[in-house]
Amino acid sequence: MGCAAAPGKIEQHECVKPVIIEGCASCGTCIESCPENALHITDEGAKMNYDKCIACNNCIFACPNSLIKLNWDKMDEFIERMTEYALGAVQSKKGKVGYMNFLMNITPDCDCLPWSDRPIVPDIGILVSNDPVALDAASYDLVNHQKGFENSLLHHNYHEGQDKFKGVWDRVDGHLQLRYGREIGLGNLKYDLINIGSEI
Template identity: 35%
Template sequence: MKEISRRNFLLLAGGTMLSMASYSLTGCADNRVKGAEPGRSEVDAAKSNVYFTNDISAKGLLDIYSHINQGITGRVGIKLHTGEPGNPNLLPLSLIRGLQANVPNSTIVECNVLYSSPRYETATHREVIKNNGFTFCPVDIMDAEGDTMLTVPGMKEFLAKGQGYTPGDHLTEVAVGRHLFNYDSLLVYTHFKGHTMGGFGGSLKNIGIGIPSGHVGKAMVHGPGWPTGPGFLERMVEAGKAVTEHFKGHITYINVLKNLSVDCDCDAHAAPPKCKDIGILGSTDILAIDKASLDLVDKLPEEQKHDLIERIESRHGRHQIRYMKTLGMGNADYNLIQI
């Protein structure tokens, strides 16, 4: 395929709640929300649990992971973005190494990309991964030996109902890196930040565009000409649904809200962050964790969040949340539990 050029806390609404502890945004005075009294459980069993810590460290990651790792068994893929060369906002390697070393039988997994980059081809992609410091554990480029189709469960039936969705604009299957089938479980480890096309990149973006194969699956998700807007976001959600259903019961999510640039880790010239670092979230519910992450950004002071919110809104980024809900991928109502 011809290479394509790349184009250049909490809102207490909808039943969302903070439980078990008080919460304050790191570095943001007067942004404190009171939770339940110490020692009392206010967790609503009808909502999904999202765990939060201000401690952005290997210890904080492990504390979060200990609450959400029940289904992580067998051979584990850790899906993260290893970054473009020169990106200034990548997560510190200590935050990756400290987690990966404590996940038995784990391998970092990636796929090639569709835009103009050394990450377009496997050989040069491996060099980028090495140069970015990922030498402490195996990194599997899952489409290095090609791809295979993964069904999006229920999509044929969903599209047959009409409801304004045109079958040709949506995915009933998506090409993913062939090596995906070598893993029993998936830990979706995400640097939450803005994104040029998606508005924001959370857990959904990490798998919805990160796991489709570089030269086939990503073209299916983007669509001809790389259009932006709801159609692209819906295809990204559909690809994400294929992955979540494939690993159902054996997939979990961590979002690290640090270095919150308006740009993705795929941008070698990403803008510097204007937001203060917030913390780490973890959940077994992809919809709940991305919704909670957005709610935390919304709670930031205006001067910090302005550019990131503008990026999210101008790209219709919140449509990711709405469409995940439409496809039954999780719960938009959640208990936010500080640990």
């Protein structure tokens, strides 16, 4: 996603434009947060103009009553778009790109958010590969092999071998990104782990 131009970032996100759930107090806070004037107040509370919305998600974090939510029903499409953009960023650079995953300070939210939280598992190390899907598959497995931290946003799946990402985000299928990456030719799911250094 980071390699996409701004319109590409919007295209990846726009399938998960937020939704407003019931209970709006018409306070107007979300309207002030919207850079595109895509929100307005009606007799039935705040409404969104989806033609104007660019899915920046500012309003989700602005609502004091947490009434604006991600559209989780479209999350699979979002993950697929993100994977396609990853392929687009590297497909003309075959043999020229290396990949590194820093499995350290593994926190629950996307790194585009302006905050962080406690890590959900202990630090693991740094992984390097020329196959981004195999690298992510290995990283995913290594994180899940850890014992989760109870004083974190994990709310289940604390035990070794359980899916830590589902333990934070129940409705996200982390394997989808890996399966789809293999399907569209971004890389392979199989990997061999070769330890070339001491543990951190």
